[in-house]
Each structure stands twice: as C-alpha cells, then as structure tokens.
Amino acid sequence: MIRNIFLINLTLALGLGGAALVQASSTDEAMLQLEAIMADDERRQASYAAGHERIRFCGYCHGEDGNSKRDYIPNLATQHPQYLFEQFEKFGDGRREDLVMTTLANSLSLQERIDIAVYYSQQTANPRPGGDPALAAVGEPIYQRSCAFCHGENAEGFRNMPRLAGQPAVYMETALKRFRQMNPQQDNSPMIGVAKALSDSDISAVATYLQGR
Numbered sequence: 001m002i003r004n005i006f007l008i009n010l011t012l013a014l015g016l017g018g019a020a021l022v023q024a025s026s027t028d029e030a031m032l033q034l035e036a037i038m039a040d041d042e043r044r045q046a047s048y049a050a051g052h053e054r055i056r057f058c059g060y061c062h063g064e065d066g067n068s069k070r071d072y073i074p075n076l077a078t079q080h081p082q083y084l085f086e087q088f089e090k091f092g093d094g095r096r097e098d099l100v101m102t103t104l105a106n107s108l109s110l111q112e113r114i115d116i117a118v119y120y121s122q123q124t125a126n127p128r129p130g131g132d133p134a135l136a137a138v139g140e141p142i143y144q145r146s147c148a149f150c151h152g153e154n155a156e157g158f159r160n161m162p163r164l165a166g167q168p169a170v171y172m173e174t175a176l177k178r179f180r181q182m183n184p185q186q187d188n189s190p191m192i193g194v195a196k197a198l199s200d201s202d203i204s205a206v207a208t209y210l211q212g213r
C-alpha cells in the first residue's frame with residue numbers, strides 16, 4: 001500500500017530532518033502574506049521554487065503536478081492558494097482529520113505551507129475521464145441548481161470556495177457524505193446544510209458530473 005510505504009518514509013524523514021514545528025501565529029496574517037506573494041511576480045516565483053523543493057512527499061499521492069494518483073485523493077492543481085492553505089491549517093489544528101495529512105501539516109513551517117500552496121495553485125488540473133455519461137447528465141442540473149452559486153458555473157471555484165472541476169468522484173463522494181454527517185453545532189461550514197439536502201444518488205450523480213468537467 002502506498003500509504004504504508006509513505007508513512008515509513010515520513011517517519012524517517014521527520015526523524016532525520018528535524019523539520020521545524022511551527023504553528024501559524026495567525027491564519028489571517030498568513031492569508032495576507034499569501035495574497036501579497038500572489039500579487040507580486042518576483043515573490044510568487046521565489047515562493048513557487050521553494051514550494052517545489054518541499055513537495056516530494058506530497059507528490060507520491062497528489063502528483064508532482066497536483067493531479068492525484070488515486071481516486072480517494074484530491075487534486076491540488078489549479079486549486080486556489082487560499083483554499084489549499086486553509087485546508088492545510090485545518091489538518092494541523094484538528095478541524096480536519098487524516099493521519100498522513102495531520103502529520104505533514106504539523107511538520108512544515110508556516111513559510112513552507114505558504115510556498116506549497118503557491119506551487120500547487122499554479123499547476124494545471126487535467127480532465128479526469130471515466131464517469132458514466134448518463135449519470136453525469138443527471139448530476140448537471142443538480143450542480144447548476146444547488147452548487148454553481150458558490151463553486152462557479154464551471155466549477156472553477158473562487159478563493160476559499162474550492163474548484164471541483166476534475167476532482168475524482170470517489171473523493172468528492174466521501175467529502176460530501178462527511179459533510180452530511182457533521183453536526184452544525186460543532187462544525188461551521190456552509191457545506192453541512194448543502195449536503196444534508198442530498199440523497200446518495202444525488203451525490204453520486206453530481207460527483208460524476210464534476211469529475212468529467
């Protein structure tokens with residue numbers, strides 16, 4: 001399993017490398033820093049190059065070019081840097097849970113997390129073939145009616161609203177079912193209310209539609 005091999009590598013690398021354990025002092029401050037980098041060609045290129053140096057582990061799963069290697073793993077390519085950064089913070093502080101992602105988020109410095117978000121946001125997401133066209137046709141009106149308002153007409157996303165176009169359907173189904181189970185008293189995401197209104201068959205139709213976009 002790619003996961004087990006990866007965890008062994010990760011343990012070795014963290015043990016030997018002694019990566020800095022730096023927490024975000026303030027997410028808002030980091031977001032401003034990220035925006036300033038994105039708006040400045042020179043700083044963006046420097047950040048991109050530094051990010052490229054840090055994504056060796058990420059590439060095993062998310063691809064060096066941000067196109068995921070497995071259907072249960074999300075693409076990072078063309079994703080908005082604010083969104084990538086924010087999700088990484090969520091793994092770091094426990095708002096999202098995944099063994100590998102949590103370990104990684106806590107092992108990278110703030111600057112590294114910013115650089116990686118810049119790097120992956122600049123990659124190109126490739127279309128992902130393989131969905132059932134009949135199911136996708138059922139998903140399209142669901143998407144346009146209930147999702148396009150936030151995620152964009154072409155599912156291209158905007159800032160902290162993630163891009164969904166080309167995302168593996170398997171990953172999106174898991175994500176939507178997880179939102180559906182969340183307790184709005186404990187978590188705050190507009191997706192909780194959205195997902196509660198979707199049946200299993202709506203979820204599989206809309207996910208199939210989006211994977212092929």
Ligand code: HEC
Pocket residue numbers: 002003006054055057058059060061062072073074075076083084085087088096097098100101104116162174
């Ligand atoms: C062993 C495989 C693996 C490795 C290595 C890995 N990830 Fe992930 N990553 C995942 C999985 C699986 C998820 C989805 C977890 C979930 O369901 O919440 C994920 C989720 C993410 C997300 C959230 C994306 C979204 O669409 O919400 C980001 C951002 C991310 N990873 C960044 C990284 C970065 C940066 C690295 C390297 C420092 C990395 N990952 C390394 C497997 C991996």
Ligand code: HEC
Pocket residue numbers: 074142143146147148149150151160161162164167172175176188189190191194198206
């Ligand atoms: C009110 C705005 C809003 C609407 C409407 C909305 N979303 Fe979202 N969605 C978000 C936000 C914001 C996130 C980022 C996660 C978070 O903040 O919880 C998100 C996250 C997601 C994710 C996780 C993506 C990832 O990479 O992990 C999926 C999948 C998703 N939405 C699908 C949908 C679908 C399908 C619909 C329609 C049925 C929909 N969304 C409607 C705002 C919205």
